[in-house]
Amino acid sequence: MQSLRDTSSNNLTMRRARHVREWLAEASQEPVTVLLLGIKDLKQINDRLGRAMGDAVIRRVGQQIRAFAEQQLSPIRLMAKMPGREFMLVVDGNAGGKQLELAAQKLLEMVSVDLGEGAAPLHINARLGIALSRPTESRPNLAARAADALAKAYGRKGKRYVVAEAQAPFNPAMEQVDVALRSALAAREIVILLQPQFEVSSGRLVGAEALARLNHPQLGEIGAGDLFASADRCDLREELSHLIQDKAINIAAAWPAALSDLRLAVNLGAEELTEYYGAHLLELVAQAGFAPERLTLELTEESLIRDLERTAGQLELLRAKGMRIAVDDFGTGYSSLAYLKSLPLDYLKIDKGMTPDIVGTGKDRIIMRAIIAMAKALGMAIIAEGVEKAEELEMLRAEGCDYFQGFLRSPPLAPAEFERFALRAN
Template structure:
């Protein structure tokens, strides 16, 4: 059924090594057929749950006649979706599509998921045979390496095939090819490799060729040619060294990024090794997704070196600029909270970067490690580059800081507005003010990129004040259709820590006549370090007439403690939760719980990132008050905003 729906399916009939086989397959969706064997299905789900979660995949659980206890048990075991008998083939295909959408959202969107799939494909052991050229077979780089072939193509004479497959394996292969041509779908066969390991081939038809996906069925040994870290499924330190040596042997100069998690030993000490291992796997998946972004045909290295250190290798023509941009994204991604069971863990990362510059593999690894040590010793900079290029980059950073300084002085930072819509009536009740910078070289930079750049300089606080003041001043002059809109402005952690922030904000609002229309949105991450101080600051703002919202609620800091301790008016549901509401019943229950808690406390709820009518309909059914997102409008200038308000 999956094959007829257009999926390439790999069957796993045995539970031995199930997690390793899933990681090796690169699959984004797991289907567990437990219609006749619920206990075995639940055991398999529990075995795969960590790997599915860590890889941002989906787990579709098939059960017999609908039973509430079976559904609950499936989700408890790790399922993300379920389908109960009776169901038609079309329903199963639709369930697969929902599961795939869930995996894409976890991967950061369709493009990110496609990039990760390309990375997995580049590492897979596959062969491709075109019957029109019966004497030739194309091997993937990984398979060519594993079988001792230097070239990606080799003569597939009967002698070579028998040497690789063995007499029994060759017969099984010929039978599998005949079965594939007759029946289509996926035709597997297995044989013993030369070193005694059991190997499976999953044959599929692709246009005019037959493609075989090679899967070792026995656990890989330390002496294998393509070593893997058993905890994360990434390359290990030996594999990293071999990747570098391979590039240098081809006169290529790769760029190496080494990532170190700061004080990770405290995680193991505080929560235990199982939690630490789960976090390491989650870190690996975030690194893998980012590193896979645009590797294309040139395979990037993604490896776990040891403990809490990882490496990314960028093949030519990667530049130092590209590596540093990726390093900044890695720092930001790892700073987002990790969840392992009932624990929420916050991590920071330091990164060292080195270019080959004629160095051998050992020197390149050492140079990157020295840069990492330098980053760990530094107070502010979390990314350091080894060598002379670091000075050049520092000059570029100073230039960017000067550009930002000039942009602030010359008032080049613009404000755009995203509508916040009442779910019940469809009327635009308010707007969120967002910053835009039209950089002369880089083009338009959104608020996220703009503030990330400012954070690397000394202008974060000044930029935040500039944007707040400009937004308030602009809204103060609104008349007609815009005059009654509420205005939400963002506040950073730096603002919260600034002495006199509340007094300054209240004074600006009063001078602009916006005291009763202004909402201050604070990201949860800015509150976590000093909950008591944040509560006092928010109480002062509310007593002065402003409303207070927590932005990105549900990103990891969410807890009853925040709702209990902080004086709030609104919570904004993070876009990831909003988009998940159209996924599994479990996702919907989480959103429902957030909305119910907020309403019980008398708080308004704004759902961010609403993009489809289905999402809006489900949010309305759960009692959400307002929404914002591309379903209504992207951020727009004031003229377009006025047209939207009048139309609404």
């Protein structure tokens, strides 16, 4: 594959993630070293200075990496821009030792120069994960070890690079998902499904929750739980969540006029709710042409209580534009309920694991009844997840639940299927 093996120092080209997929698919056992470099503070740069500056920083980091590669004695097997904030270098040989440490330090120094424009200096916080190939090791396994080392480097203070342990045990299934996620983010291949939501009292369709999937040719369908677990291992949660929100909002913006009364719910993670998130989301909604008053943000209890003051400010900003806020998976997280009175909330969403309790006896139903009563007293509506049986829906109706979703009425649907379903339903 000549395009990946051009090691001429005068013709080093920054490849794209698809070239990484091609390299991973090769069966060669030649000894190599993988260096995975990440820009730890790229999101802060995007939020503070704008995405144009963030893109400029990525370009300049790429230029510095190319300059570094041209200085190396070992031939460069592959140099590629990865999803989000990462770059990959594959270098011939796997000797390691002092020479590798010096090279890592040199690379980090070169990308840490002033990358700003004009009088304002701009320095990035870069981290490096390194993995030396092992005999008979597959390339996906090698790439996964480099990603694991980078994840450790992101959380380390002082020394900014980590060399993967030579004999570290890895779960092959996890490694495959991590590689698939990185490629899917680069190609924007995450699929959005829409879970219909209904009013309990009337059965009327009122909206949909956006869910993420990845359809992989070897691994099959990868659900949101596995995708976000992989994103956490690879430190790509923000990139994954932002892509899901972007795609889902643009899908809903294209719904026909007959569905203009339907709401869209998107999930929001704990790491995203920074002081800049509200402005970012409002910009995304405006670009898509979607009415903000039709959008619901679903946040876990962990997201809400991590920084109550900052959280309250961001949610007030978004609510002032008409968005609604839901507590997702209520009943599975923190026991403190102080945030319920401190934050601007519109819905409590009962975790699907609790829904069967509504048809139980004794304590189960008492707890469910208490949750619904508390939400009503605080002026919030209740959404029940995972409703699969008619008797569950009847009990929810009797207890005063407002909305529900689940296989009783519909599984998650592809966007085109959801449109047809919605047009028939209402």
